Amino acid sequence: MSTSxxxxxxTLSAGLILISAFAMVATRQVQGVLRFFVAQSVLxxxxxxxxxxxxxxxxxxxxxxxTIVAKVLAIPWVLRRLLPAEFYERREIAQAVNIPTSxxxxxxxxxxxxxxxxxxxxxxxxxxxxxxxPIGLAGILIGAYSLVARREAIPQLIGILxxxxxxxxxxxxxxxxxPIIAELAVAxxxxxxxxxxxxxxxxxxxxxxxxxxxxxxxxxxEATA
Amino acid sequence: xxxxxxxxxxxxxxxxxxxxLYAGVLVRLKEMVQSKRGPSVVQPYRDIWKLFHKDQxxxxxxxWIFRVTPYLVFVMPxxxxxxxxxxxxxxxxxxxxxDMLAGGFFxxxxxxxxxxxxxxxxxPYGPMGASxxxxxxxxxxxxxxxxxxxxxFVSQSTIPYIVQQKWVANAAAFFSPAHVLLLIAFLMLxxxxxxxxxVDNPSGHFELAMIDESKGLEFSGRGAALMKWGGExxxxxxxxxxxxxxxxxxGLAHGHAVTNVLTAVPQILFKILLFSLVLVxxxxxxxxxxxxxxxxxxxxxxxxxxxxxxxxxxxxx
Numbered sequence: 001m002s003t004s005x006x007x008x009x010x011t012l013s014a015g016l017i018l019i020s021a022f023a024m025v026a027t028r029q030v031q032g033v034l035r036f037f038v039a040q041s042v043l044x045x046x047x048x049x050x051x052x053x054x055x056x057x058x059x060x061x062x063x064x065x066x067t068i069v070a071k072v073l074a075i076p077w078v079l080r081r082l083l084p085a086e087f088y089e090r091r092e093i094a095q096a097v098n099i100p101t102s103x104x105x106x107x108x109x110x111x112x113x114x115x116x117x118x119x120x121x122x123x124x125x126x127x128x129x130x131x132x133x134p135i136g137l138a139g140i141l142i143g144a145y146s147l148v149a150r151r152e153a154i155p156q157l158i159g160i161l162x163x164x165x166x167x168x169x170x171x172x173x174x175x176x177x178x179p180i181i182a183e184l185a186v187a188x189x190x191x192x193x194x195x196x197x198x199x200x201x202x203x204x205x206x207x208x209x210x211x212x213x214x215x216x217x218x219x220x221x222e223a224t225a
Numbered sequence: 226x227x228x229x230x231x232x233x234x235x236x237x238x239x240x241x242x243x244x245x246l247y248a249g250v251l252v253r254l255k256e257m258v259q260s261k262r263g264p265s266v267v268q269p270y271r272d273i274w275k276l277f278h279k280d281q282x283x284x285x286x287x288x289w290i291f292r293v294t295p296y297l298v299f300v301m302p303x304x305x306x307x308x309x310x311x312x313x314x315x316x317x318x319x320x321x322x323x324d325m326l327a328g329g330f331f332x333x334x335x336x337x338x339x340x341x342x343x344x345x346x347x348x349p350y351g352p353m354g355a356s357x358x359x360x361x362x363x364x365x366x367x368x369x370x371x372x373x374x375x376x377x378f379v380s381q382s383t384i385p386y387i388v389q390q391k392w393v394a395n396a397a398a399f400f401s402p403a404h405v406l407l408l409i410a411f412l413m414l415x416x417x418x419x420x421x422x423x424v425d426n427p428s429g430h431f432e433l434a435m436i437d438e439s440k441g442l443e444f445s446g447r448g449a450a451l452m453k454w455g456g457e458x459x460x461x462x463x464x465x466x467x468x469x470x471x472x473x474x475x476g477l478a479h480g481h482a483v484t485n486v487l488t489a490v491p492q493i494l495f496k497i498l499l500f501s502l503v504l505v506x507x508x509x510x511x512x513x514x515x516x517x518x519x520x521x522x523x524x525x526x527x528x529x530x531x532x533x534x535x536x537x538x539x540x541x542x
Contacts, residue, residue, distance in 0.1 A: 008400040015405030018532060026525055100521055103528045110532050114539040127397060134539065135402065 006054035011131045013047040017169060018110070018135050021142045024162060025106045026099055030154050031088035034076060037158045037165075040139075041071035044165050048172045051128060057176045063183050067168070070187040075161065075194045079154060082198035083205070087154075097149045105149075106142045113138035132173035139166025153201040157194060164190055229318045232486055236311040237303050239490060240465075244302075244457040245269035247464070247497060252428070254505045269457065273450045281446030287345050294342035295448040298455035301335035302462045309385045309462070310469045312489045314477035316386040324383035325376065328466065329369055332418075332459060336362060339452070343440035350432045354439030357516065361424060361436065364523040365417050368410055371530040375407055376471075378537050385466065389474045399473070406533035411471055413526035417519070419460045422508040424519055434513075461497075468496050 020040040027033050045067040052060030080088070095102065117134040124130065143163030150156045164186070171178065249266035256263025283292060305328040307319040323330075340358055343351035377383045379398070380391035392399050417424045420437030432439055441452045469477060476492030478485040514522055 008397055011397065011402060012400040012405060015400075015402030015536075018402060018536075019406065019409060019529065022525070022528060022532070026521070100524045103525060107528045107531055107535075111535050114535050118539045131402060134536070 004054055006050040007127050010047050010050045010054075010128055013043045013050070014131045014135045014169070017043050017047070017165070018138060021139050021162060021166070022103065022106055024158065025102050025142060025146055025149075028099070029088075030090055030152060033155045033158050034079065034088065037161060038072055038076055040162065040165055041067055044169055045072065047132075047169065051172055051176065055176055059178055059180055059183070060172060060176055062180045063168070063172065063178070066183055066187045070191050071161065071165070074191050078191065078194050079157075079198050082195075082202050083154070087205075095149055095151060102145070102149055105145060109141040109145055110138040113141055126173075129173045133170050136166045136168075136170025136173070139163070139169060142166070153197060153204070157197040160193065161190060226318070228481065228483075232313055233307050233317045233319060235486060236313075236317070237306050239311055239493075240302065240306045240458055240461055241454075243494065243497075244454065244461040245273060247461050247501065248457045250498065251501050251504060254501060255428075255508060258505055258509050269453070273454050276445075276450035276453065277447055279446040281448055283448070284346060284443070286347060287342075290338065291342045291345045291443075292448075294338045295444060295451035295455070297338045298335045299451040299458075300455075301331045302455060302458035304331045305462050306458075306465075309466055310389060310474065310477060311465050312478055312486050312493060314386070314389065314474045314479055315481075316384070320386050321384060325373055325385055325388070325466070325470075326383060328385075328462075329373075332462075333362075335455065335459070339440050343443070346443040348443050350435065350439040350442055353433075354435050354437065354442075357436045358440065360516075361417050361519060361523070364520055365414055365526075368414050368523060368526045368530050371527065371534055372407060372411055372414070375403060375530065375534040375537055378534065379403060385470045389470045392471070392473065401537070403533045403537035406529050406536065408467075408471055410526045410530035410533060411467055413522065413529070415460075415463050415467055416507070417523055417526070419463060421504065423511045423514050423522055426513050429513075464497060464500060465493075468500055469493075 017040055020036045020043065023036045024033050024040070027036060045064040048060045048064040048067065051057070052064060097105070114134045117137055121130045121133050140163045143159045143161075143166055145159075146162065147156055147159035150159060246266060246269070249264070249269045252268070253263045253266050307317070308323050308328055309325075310316075336358065340355035343355040345351075373383055376388050380388045382388060392404060398404065416422070420427055425436040425438075426434065427437070429435060429438065432442070437456075441449065441456075444452050476489060476496050478489035
């Protein structure tokens with residue numbers, strides 16, 4: 001089994017992407033979650049550049065560039081502009097499930113992803129697909145999980161974005177010729193989601209004084225009382 | 226045969242001689258990063274020399290355990306040294322006497338006696354440190370196990386010399402997610418087992434916050450010297466397992482000539498210097514964890530190691 005260097009480096013970034021997904025689950029500080037998201041996006045971009053080089057695909061070069069612009073630069077900038085620094089330094093996000101349990105659940109999700117993708121990747125000998133598909137699915141599942149378990153708005157948003165990262169990571173392996181227009185549309189959507197959620201969070205924070213999504217269902221009762 | 230035994234002794238000599246230097250370099254580098262001058266890199270040698278020339282005082286309330294422990298703590302890392310590749314990348318005489326589990330067993334035995342000796346003295350801080358070390362130890366144990374399982378899945382063996390061949394066999398294995406995850410899990414283990422900063426502060430002098438240090442408080446003279454030297458050797462041995470077996474066997478002697486083995490010495494030292502830079506970065510950028518956060522730290526290491534195992538079992542890995 002001989003693998004070219006770009007493909008080997010792609011598997012390296014696959015391992016690091018999985019670790020950054022775990023780190024996003026394990027981190028308490030909002031700022032830390034955001035940083036790990038940026039790191040994961042950089043790795044995703046690196047992976048698509050590597051695949052673009054080894055498969056000579058223009059679309060993947062574009063995808064890497066779009067990822068850098070949208071997820072590494074635009075989204076952190078937008079989120080930092082919309083909410084004060086004090087918000088990002090806050091720790092101990094009230095989570096529905098505590099962190100060790102969350103990590104164990106993230107592990108179970110990884111095993112499920114490997115288990116589901118096992119029969120599918122067994123049909124191919126392409127090393128990139130064999131690595132990217134299970135880890136991409138694990139990224140999607142872990143992102144979805146942090147969407148449920150996190151209670152603060154921004155980490156929830158980052159959960160959505162991490163799901164999207166996972167989908168892209170699986171996608172670059174199986175559909176390298178995805179049209180640029182589709183990638184652009186997705187990237188624009190993602191930035192727009194960040195703007196909308198960021199603005200909403202800011203308004204909620206100004207009126208209610210908290211950004212804890214779990215407490216919002218009691219808002220009406222408090223207002224009438 | 227004679228030559229291989231000689232190389233084995235050379236490895237032991239390497240670990241004996243350079244373990245204090247490694248400790249000294251780590252302290253010095255850390256102080257330099259914090260814009261202080263710090264003690265000379267040979268300070269650990271001077272400490273050991275000084276302690277050997279002091280009287281040893283043993284309380285008459287203690288049992289034989291207290292007297293035996295320093296020798297065990299000193300000898301066990303040497304036993305591990307003859308099992309692992311320190312200077313050569315081909316197996317030496319004793320390589321097939323024991324695998325990585327045997328190494329873990331030797332270090333575990335030393336740790337067990339150190340904890341017993343700490344309880345033996347009746348010093349209030351000793352048992353506290355001992356129970357904390359055991360806490361870190363039993364949290365680290367599953368991670369060790371899973372790391373060994375993963376290694377044996379990947380390379381069909383737990384003999385360190387065979388494992389290291391596996392990672393350089395091809396780039397795909399070297400960069401595989403399983404390898405990367407395994408490295409990070411093992412690095413977290415080294416930090417926990419070596420009493421480094423996110424888990425324990427090696428330069429702390431506050432007894433209530435100590436984990437590793439407080440076990441050695443009652444030792445004096447020769448006993449203290451052996452405990453100190455043994456602790457430094459243990460950390461060097463763990464580093465060697467990490468760097469030479471799991472990361473990459475670069476710099477290890479490939480040829481069987483004496484010159485090959487001797488030129489491996491500076492290369493290995495250079496590799497260890499690079500690793501100590503990484504350690505210094507970790508130690509200065511992180512704060513010591515609260516005691517009950519250690520379970521989270523090692524829990525994360527466990528999760529990462531299981532993820533490594535999972536990615537290596539399924540066809541994706």
